[in-house]
Amino acid sequence: MARxxxxxxxxxxxxxxxxxxxxxxxxxxxxxxxERGKDRIANVAQRNSVYQTIDRLxxxxxxxxxxxxxxxxxxxxxxxxxxxAGHEALRTWTAEMLESPAREFPEFPxxxxxxxxxxxEDVTARLEKRATDLTTSLAADSETLQxxxxxxxxxxxxxxxxxxVREAELKWIERVLxxxxxxxxxxxxxxxxxxxxxxx
Numbered sequence: 001m002a003r004x005x006x007x008x009x010x011x012x013x014x015x016x017x018x019x020x021x022x023x024x025x026x027x028x029x030x031x032x033x034x035e036r037g038k039d040r041i042a043n044v045a046q047r048n049s050v051y052q053t054i055d056r057l058x059x060x061x062x063x064x065x066x067x068x069x070x071x072x073x074x075x076x077x078x079x080x081x082x083x084x085a086g087h088e089a090l091r092t093w094t095a096e097m098l099e100s101p102a103r104e105f106p107e108f109p110x111x112x113x114x115x116x117x118x119x120x121e122d123v124t125a126r127l128e129k130r131a132t133d134l135t136t137s138l139a140a141d142s143e144t145l146q147x148x149x150x151x152x153x154x155x156x157x158x159x160x161x162x163x164x165v166r167e168a169e170l171k172w173i174e175r176v177l178x179x180x181x182x183x184x185x186x187x188x189x190x191x192x193x194x195x196x197x198x199x200x
Contacts, residue, residue: 007060008093011053014042016062016082016090023066023081026050037144041158054080062086108169116192124180127173134170138163 018029030050033039044050057063058080066081082090115123141163145156153160179185 007056008089008096009053011042011044011049012057012062013090013093013097014038015050015053015057016086016093019063019080019082020087020090023079025069025077025079026054027077029054037159040162057086060085060089062089116187120180120186124177127177127180131170131173131177134166134173138166138170 014033015029018024018032024032030044030047033042033044039045054063058065062083063080063086064083066079069077069079118126141159145159145163148156176185
């Protein structure tokens with residue numbers, strides 16, 4: 001069993017999944033992640049993140065160097081392949097991630113916990129902007145899913161989940177916005193101070 005089998009990450013999982021298909025070099029991995037829209041679940045905005053994760057997988061013996069390709073017109077490229085330990089880690093991580101909710105720390109709940117530092121009017125404006133952005137992205141994702149009707153559902157489960165989560169978020173934001181607009185949900189500095197004193 002590989003040494004770092006429990007040091008999993010989303011990007012490591014995605015890279016192992018790609019290498020389970022076929023050996024490839026890091027540039028191709030990053031391009032395939034973007035082509036398939038998997039950059040929504042794995043952050044590859046910084047090219048270094050792919051190389052750092054590959055280095056970690058290599059040290060953990062979950063992948064191995066298959067060959068180093070040389071081309072006069074391009075820099076040297078190392079092609080990697082998944083090892084038996086990598087296949088085992090891929091199956092283990094996938095099973096664990098499916099069955100157990102992880103403690104994740106997204107920005108939005110943190111911002112909601114600090115919403116009282118803004119005025120109710122400002123929070124309303126920001127949430128209206130977020131609702132507009134969510135509506136736009138959901139419409140775009142719906143078009144994307146319709147554009148690939150021949151792709152089996154198995155390969156679109158992550159997209160389905162992402163859409164369902166954002167639809168639920170949008171509905172929740174709309175309820176909060178209704179409460180803000182009606183005045184049911186409101187606050188002031190004085191009210192916040194009074195609540196803090198009461199809870200002290």
